[in-house]
């Protein structure tokens with residue numbers, strides 16, 4: 151059994167560490183590229199969600215490298231994510247790809263089904279070993295996000311242009327050499343220190359911009375056209391509305407303090423949206439209110455074309471923007487999004503925020 155999984159931002163780091171710890175062979179999908187998207191666009195129905203098209207491309211590219219088992223998480227909806235796994239399985243079969251697709255659905259009324267699947271992809275390891283490996287992987291998730299947060303703070307303040315990007319890209323290439331969670335955690339720690347030591351220009355006061363929206367679009371730089379780096383270079387410190395750590399703590403952990411805080415944050419959305427309508431639209435609205443209350447300079451919603459929950463959120467955000475007096479903008483991405491137009495919109499938004507603050511923004 152050689153496992154692969156969808157490429158979602160830096161999720162490959164904890165997932166690889168998890169399977170290394172379990173002693174299961176794993177193929178890390180190549181970084182998302184034009185080719186990945188082309189494969190997925192060819193196989194998927196035209197109106198399928200962008201993340202699903204990219205995931206299909208990931209699977210094919212990993213299978214070409216020897217993967218024979220695909221692991222993905224499932225959901226019960228209410229948006230199209232509810233039948234992603236099953237549809238992807240059928241598409242692969244119809245196109246002659248012979249892979250075992252293991253969908254990790256929420257336990258629901260048949261927890262044994264989920265447990266059997268976890269056992270299967272763990273190479274029939276003991277439950278103790280599985281629990282340890284998942285616990286370690288969740289630590290890797292948190293550490294990677296903490297490292298990214300340091301980079302987001304450094305980028306608009308860096309003294310030597312491009313240094314933050316260089317640290318990040320070296321990290322992303324070399325982390326793949328690590329075997330298992332122990333080595334991976336040590337490596338991240340080393341890079342957190344390197345990132346913290348990036349020299350800063352004195353007295354820089356960057357703009358603060360929150361990015362909110364559909365989780366896959368927010369965490370996968372290829373899909374959001376590297377919005378975090380672009381805004382950083384435009385002189386803005388980026389605050390992320392949702393991270394992999396949030397997803398893990400919400401769905402897989404028993405961290406009650408986090409859950410209580412999350413509940414409080416969702417309550418902030420009650421005047422605008424008070425229930426889950428699929429995807430992360432509820433979180434998008436709650437984070438928008440939260441960022442406005444925090445006094446951020448602006449908020450950007452990023453969503454994939456045709457994403458139903460985020461379209462609902464998009465229709466609500468202008469009301470929050472008006473009520474709270476915070477500028478907000480929405481960016482929709484799909485396979486035809488052009489970099490130049492996207493960049494122009496980001497620059498115009500940053501210009502507007504700078505003027506509102508009555509100062510010229512300082513690009514790094």
Ligand code: SF4
Nearest residue numbers: 199229231429457458
């Ligand atoms: S959240 Fe949006 S992009 Fe994701 S599956 Fe649902 S509709 Fe598609």
